[in-house]
């Protein structure tokens with residue numbers, strides 16, 4: 255990693271951490287991943303990370319709770335290490351890591367050697383409104399990418415819409431489906447079956463797994479449409495894992511195509527907008543009161559909210575580009 259000197263208006267605490275992180279210190283990486291969730295630091299981190307050139311393969315593994323995501327990741331880690339490559343895991347937890355049990359469960363299912371510097375596992379809390387997708391995920395991926403991990407695996411609980419959004423943050427989206435769970439119907443409704451790059455039926459050692467995979471192949475590979483791979487694996491038996499890894503390694507790195515970049519920017523803009531509405535709750539309330547007495551329609555109120563927020567920010571944010 256090159257030790258780029260941070261610009262002079264970066265807070266001193268961040269400058270120090272950035273230098274330690276640039277020297278490859280994992281403790282600094284951990285701290286920066288925490289700061290990536292704090293509003294005061296996010297803009298600075300985006301600036302520091304703007305020169306990162308894409309190098310990692312970023313794979314999201316999503317699926318219903320209990321589909322076997324953590325177990326699968328736990329089995330992929332040693333296979334990736336055997337290839338001589340490093341791997342970082344981001345587990346997006348819809349519950350708070352302080353109160354939820356998932357963090358501990360995930361760690362147990364993803365055993366790692368403590369002194370293996372080629373592996374890193376981190377849990378991210380996803381705010382309730384985001385339904386499983388951590389809002390600082392993009393920044394965390396960039397931090398891990400600059401730390402030179404070859405693979406970044408993201409575990410998210412599939413809850414529909416937010417996982418469709420995750421597609422734009424990663425190179426490859428894997429949808430994990432348990433045998434005979436009926437989940438296919440839910441994913442189909444949410445559009446996730448359509449946007450997933452790879453569909454994997456987990457727990458291939460259980461009865462009905464081959465049947466589920468066959469049904470999915472028939473549903474997904476209709477004549478005239480691009481073929482979508484459906485794989486059958488068993489983390490318990492270790493079957494299908496090498497094939498899955500090979501498929502993943504061969505995926506095109508689409509994260510930095512113009513279309514993905516555009517989608518990521520839109521997602522970020524929406525996040526910033528949502529944060530700013532929260533920051534300016536007083537302005538929002540004033541406008542709603544005003545609208546009520548003036549009898550405005552909802553569309554007009556919403557448009558005014560955006561306009562006023564923009565003008566407040568234009569006044570207080572006189573930043574040089």
Ligand SMILES: Nc1nc2c(ncn2[C@@H]2O[C@H](COP(=O)(O)OP(=O)(O)OP(=O)(O)O)[C@@H](O)[C@H]2O)c(=O)[nH]1
Nearest residue numbers: 318319320321322323324325411457458488489490
């Ligand atoms: N029979 C069988 N069970 C499995 C297999 N993989 C995982 N399981 C079991 O499925 C259960 C859920 O596995 P996890 O890996 O925690 O699933 P998850 O999708 O990460 O779950 P959440 O993080 O809670 O959403 C555990 O009891 C695992 O032991 C498999 O290949 N075969």
Ligand SMILES: [Mg+2]
Nearest residue numbers: 323324360409
């Ligand atoms: Mg899990």
